[in-house]
Amino acid sequence: MAYLADKNRYEGMQYRRCGGSGLKLSAMSLGLWHGFGSENVYDNGKDMILAAFDSGITHFDLANNYGPVPGSAEETFGKVLKRELKAHRDEMVIATKAGYEMWPGPYGDGGSRKYLTASLDQSLKRMGLGYVDIFYHHRPDPETPPEETAETLAGFVAAGKALYVGISNYDGPGTKKMAGLLREKGVRCLIHQMRYSMLSRENEPVLSVLEEEKIGGIAFSPLAQGILTGKYRNGIPADSRAAGKSIFLSGKDITESVAKLTEELTKLAGERGQTLSQMALAWVLSRKAVTSVILGASRPEQIGENIRALAHLEFEQEELGRIEAILAGA
Numbered sequence: 001m002a003y004l005a006d007k008n009r010y011e012g013m014q015y016r017r018c019g020g021s022g023l024k025l026s027a028m029s030l031g032l033w034h035g036f037g038s039e040n041v042y043d044n045g046k047d048m049i050l051a052a053f054d055s056g057i058t059h060f061d062l063a064n065n066y067g068p069v070p071g072s073a074e075e076t077f078g079k080v081l082k083r084e085l086k087a088h089r090d091e092m093v094i095a096t097k098a099g100y101e102m103w104p105g106p107y108g109d110g111g112s113r114k115y116l117t118a119s120l121d122q123s124l125k126r127m128g129l130g131y132v133d134i135f136y137h138h139r140p141d142p143e144t145p146p147e148e149t150a151e152t153l154a155g156f157v158a159a160g161k162a163l164y165v166g167i168s169n170y171d172g173p174g175t176k177k178m179a180g181l182l183r184e185k186g187v188r189c190l191i192h193q194m195r196y197s198m199l200s201r202e203n204e205p206v207l208s209v210l211e212e213e214k215i216g217g218i219a220f221s222p223l224a225q226g227i228l229t230g231k232y233r234n235g236i237p238a239d240s241r242a243a244g245k246s247i248f249l250s251g252k253d254i255t256e257s258v259a260k261l262t263e264e265l266t267k268l269a270g271e272r273g274q275t276l277s278q279m280a281l282a283w284v285l286s287r288k289a290v291t292s293v294i295l296g297a298s299r300p301e302q303i304g305e306n307i308r309a310l311a312h313l314e315f316e317q318e319e320l321g322r323i324e325a326i327l328a329g330a
């Protein structure tokens with residue numbers, strides 16, 4: 001049966017301005033890092049994308065290397081777009097990235113004009129798009145002059161291949177430098193994508209740079225890859241990411257102190273009328289520099305649960321203090 005988008009999809013979502021730009025992003029975005037590759041079940045990926053769109057998520061986060069196999073998440077997304085969401089392309093903000101190794105040899109990695117140009121062309125082909133809304137340099141490349149990367153990103157905007165550009169995993173000084181170089185070329189650094197959650201605070205210094213530079217912040221792994229759902233409190237569920245679905249999270253990450261901490265945070269979330277995942281997402285969204293959080297999911301119901309975080313985003317000072325005390329005891 002043909003997909004019909006939910007008529008009420010814009011009612012429950014918040015749309016927040018991305019830094020100093022004209023673009024608003026849904027407070028929650030959907031990331032296609034895990035669960036959408038050719039080794040995953042197509043229908044489940046499709047159902048997650050449609051569940052997200054029906055819930056008011058307009059922003060979809062991809063990268064050249066998402067899969068497995070690398071490139072296949074873009075292909076899945078392109079297929080869903082063509083078959084189900086074609087009529088809604090202009091309601092969507094589609095992002096992709098390049099910066100990690102994508103193909104062998106010296107031109108399949110880094111930040112050179114050669115790599116980024118070929119990669120964006122490949123991404124557009126895989127997704128069946130004429131342009132992406134956001135193109136990111138996925139990580140800094142110490143071997144390429146930042147001027148070359150900035151010039152290439154600005155060139156994508158001039159050529160109409162990307163409407164906006166951003167950076168990911170850059171530190172504070174690197175962010176300032178790239179924002180300045182793009183500005184010189186007449187292009188705004190729209191957005192900065194970084195790991196940020198209650199359990200990953202290393203990028204807090206970058207948040208203040210984003211405020212100064214009027215760059216929107218977007219947080220990846222806001223649930224610490226699932227740890228902040230509390231699902232690992234009593235061991236490792238067989239169908240979870242830590243059970244061998246990913247090389248990025250393993251049983252070794254699920255320590256006793258993590259289990260104890262999620263137990264205590266779950267109790268506090270319950271007092272707020274939330275699940276732990278909802279409180280953890282609300283906490284990230286309460287940071288001033290954060291425009292949106294990128295949800296990962298392995299089934300549509302997780303998206304539904306997580307989106308209900310929007311019903312209670314505010315924190316009392318006392319709650320924030322209790323969260324800090326729990327995290328400090330970890």
Ligand SMILES: NC(=O)c1ccc[n+]([C@@H]2O[C@H](COP(=O)([O-])OP(=O)(O)OC[C@H]3O[C@@H](n4cnc5c(N)ncnc54)[C@H](OP(=O)(O)O)[C@@H]3O)[C@@H](O)[C@H]2O)c1
Pocket residue numbers: 030031032033034061062138168169193194219220221222223224225226227229231239240241242245277294295296297298299301302303305306
């Ligand atoms: N720029 C970068 O370098 C970079 C790096 C990493 C990620 N990202 C982006 O950020 C996105 C999100 O990252 P992430 O997947 O690590 O995010 P996350 O939200 O921290 O973790 C998502 C995982 O947690 C579990 N989960 C989520 N909600 C749940 C719920 N309500 N109940 C139970 N389990 C739940 C699911 O895993 P299981 O069910 O499989 O356990 C899900 O796949 C990625 O898709 C990607 O777009 C970017």
